[in-house]
Amino acid sequence: MKVKSLILASLAALTLNAAPEEQMNTRIFSLLKRANEKAPLENVIFSPYSMQQAIGMLNAGAKGRTAEQVNQVFGFSAESDNWFIKNHQELSPEKQKVFSNYNAVLFDRRLELKPEFIQKAGSVYHGKLMMTEFSKPAQVVQILNRIIQARTKGMIKNALSENAVNPDMIMALVNVLHFKDKWLWEFQPKDTSKETFISADNKETKVDLMFQKLDCNYFHDDQKKVHGVILPYKDTRFEMIVMMPKEKDGKISDLLQALSDGALPGWLKSANDKNETILFLPKMKLSVALDLSELLKSAGMEDAFSISNADFSGIVNEKVCVDKVLHLVKLDVDESGTEAAAATVIMVEAKAAPPKITNYFCADRPFCLVLRYKPTEAILFTGVINRLP
The missing domain is CATH 2.30.39.10 (Alpha-1-antitrypsin, domain 1)
Known part of the structure; x- marks a missing residue:
């Protein structure tokens, strides 16, 4: 079973006692450097926080060497869950009005998700569980595009093409975020x-x-x-x-x-x-669409993409692996301020005074x-x- 997606990414070497945010941020910049080396004349834009959450939900069900590689590439540690929980609390709509964040797990009705995965996806990532029929690809694409367009306040439309989902897919892990605020000191x-x-x-x-x-x-x-x-x-x-x-x-x-x-x-x-x-x-006014699959593999996350080696047995009993990691980001900067949006979707398929x-x-x-x-x-x-x- 495989995993497709819209995403953003990260990597680097760290000291063992580094704070979780330092670990994850340093690895983000390492991956940004790697991506820039692959396309030195193009713009490279990530939403690390979006990617970290989508991959984090996936990693909630990763086991063995698969989990070790994901943790190494993204800098996840035992303290990461508390960092995500703190962010969700501080960035809640009740505490600020400029940033919104949404996580969801769409899964086929024939699947039986593991209780521990459901618990962590909900408690750490506030992921909403949505049952649907992946045997109807057009319907799944429509649902995902509707979620992404709504949650990015219309910045990202038609994120997934009609052929992005096929009947063999069984799950999609989704993160969507949006930011909009004015500069403290606006330009004229x-x-x-x-x-x-x-x-x-x-x-x-x-x-x-x-x-x-x-x-x-x-x-x-x-x-x-x-x-x-x-x-x-x-x-x-x-x-x-x-x-x-x-x-x-x-x-x-x-x-x-x-x-x-x-x-x-x-x-x-x-x-x-x-x-x-x-x-x-x-x-x-920038729009970037990236396929980060090869980038993540080269960074050390090989097993997650291999049907033979991937171990996501903490999600479902079926054999699954990551198929593709895509990332969409839009960034608008002008005299008044900034508006930015990102979507991360991971699809699972069977088989940011001197x-x-x-x-x-x-x-x-x-x-x-x-x-x-x-x-x-x-x-x-x-x-x-x-x-x-």
Whole structure:
């Protein structure tokens, strides 16, 4: 039995005593680096939090070496469940209004799910169980597309094609999330102008470059030759971090290596708003669809994709394995703020005051971004923007 899906991903080496969020975030950046190496001229955008939840639900029923490999690739540990539970509590609709998250398990009526899987999918991931008939593929596609469109507030439509489901499939694990908020300090449309963006292949493109002077948190690492800005939203628990090489000939791959080595927490601690920052940031309207199957295999999650080696006996008695991992992300950034959405679907088939100095940050060439929830350090979205539009 196999598993198909829409998803996002992660990986890297860590110390044994690292906090769960540090483990998972470092591995996210390692996988982002790996994905960028495979497509260095394209935009790579993940929603790690979406992927972590969909894979987490799948991993709730993984056993033996299959579970070990998933844990290694995603940085899951015994503390991860409590981290997910804390996030679900803090990010509930009662406590904030800018972020929504939804998990579901669609399963064929002929299946008998294991009680321990049902318990963990519900208590840790708040997954809604939905019985349906996978013998009617068109109906399943319609249900999934309806869920994704509704839960992304219309940002992602027709996520799955008509042939995405076949009669042999027996289960779909789904995560959908959506974020929308205004900048704490909005850009003024009158200050936006057409400027040149130099893509990863050195091609020049005219883009809408937003501009403002502000006292935002700015950081720089002279050794790694990286600098970045931290832009808060109206709900200041959420923020976007934009990073890039300081030198025009700097490599985005070096920045990604530093992130994979765990540099981000140190950079964020060193950030300060003592000096004025001159900021240029492009408007973006991006849509990315990725098949991460080979990426996850190369990262070390081979057994999950092998019908001979996969062990998901904690979900069902039938022999199942992961068939495909796809991920859809949409990201809109303009003068007022940010709207972003992601969907992850896993289908199972049988067989994210010193002297005044002015900082200058102009994202007119490839850069990396992170949209995160500060209190738990959950990374909702991350990506490398190699070209625009």
